[in-house]
Amino acid sequence: xxxxxxxxxxxVREGDSSVINCTYTDSSSTYLYWYKQEPGAGLxxxxxxxxxxxxxxxxxxxxxxxKKDKHLSLRIADTQTxxxxxxxxxxxxxxxxxxxxxxxxxxxxxx
Amino acid sequence: xxxxxxxPRYLVIGTGKKITLECSQTMGHDKMYxxxxxxxxxxxxxxxxxxxNSTEKGDLSSESTVSRIRTEHFPLTLESARPSHxxxxxxxxxxxxxxxxxxxxxxxxxxxx
Numbered sequence: 382x383x384x385x386x387x388x389x390x391x392x393v394r395e396g397d398s399s400v401i402n403c404t405y406t407d408s409s410s411t412y413l414y415w416y417k418q419e420p421g422a423g424l425x426x427x428x429x430x431x432x433x434x435x436x437x438x439x440x441x442x443x444x445x446x447x448k449k450d451k452h453l454s455l456r457i458a459d460t461q462t463x464x465x466x467x468x469x470x471x472x473x474x475x476x477x478x479x480x481x482x483x484x485x486x487x488x489x490x491x492x
Numbered sequence: 493x494x495x496x497x498x499x500p501r502y503l504v505i506g507t508g509k510k511i512t513l514e515c516s517q518t519m520g521h522d523k524m525y526x527x528x529x530x531x532x533x534x535x536x537x538x539x540x541x542x543x544x545n546s547t548e549k550g551d552l553s554s555e556s557t558v559s560r561i562r563t564e565h566f567p568l569t570l571e572s573a574r575p576s577h578x579x580x581x582x583x584x585x586x587x588x589x590x591x592x593x594x595x596x597x598x599x600x601x602x603x604x605x
């Protein structure tokens with residue numbers, strides 16, 4: 382079955398760039414997603430990338446997709462304390478019935 | 493902002509009680525989901541539905557049950573709550589594949605004493 386892997390924790394200083402990495406298993410995935418979860422809240426879609434793209438940029442966010450290595454990354458430029466949250470990578474499950482989420486990466490931004 | 497609601501937001505209840513966690517969405521989405529999120533952050537899919545009168549079990553075995561009588565409503569019921577059910581429960585909805593973008597509610601934090 383699908384398995385989405387992420388590092389569990391990342392700590393950066395305010396103003397630095399953050400890079401959160403993810404590996405996925407299904408090379409036929411059409412979309413790949415990044416979700417953000419703030420404390421005490423549900424998940425919120427942050428951005429997504431279509432599988433025929435290598436890169437997508439949206440303001441401070443840059444998503445890079447390496448299909449050969451099945452590697453997805455999320456770069457946050459000029460990281461702010463408000464970016465402190467848990468970030469989940471996700472891919473469609475087989476049969477597209479639902480999404481398979483990684484275990485989440487906790488990003489801690491210190492002043 | 494997504495229009496998906498969960499009530500209650502917090503619930504503390506004694507062992508053996510029957511509880512129902514409510515989830516409603518106003519986006520007309522056919523697919524709905526329930527996840528259990530443990531303190532280690534990982535999400536576990538416990539139930540999902542393709543539409544009215546459709547319910548499926550997810551990856552994680554659960555003693556809860558769900559129903560889908562109306563498109564907008566997907567309640568989750570625990571017949572007899574136990575301390576092992578203490579967790580965060582997240583409801584989500586989406587259009588049909590292939591897009592699969594899921595919209596999440598704010599969650600219900602359940603504590604069973």
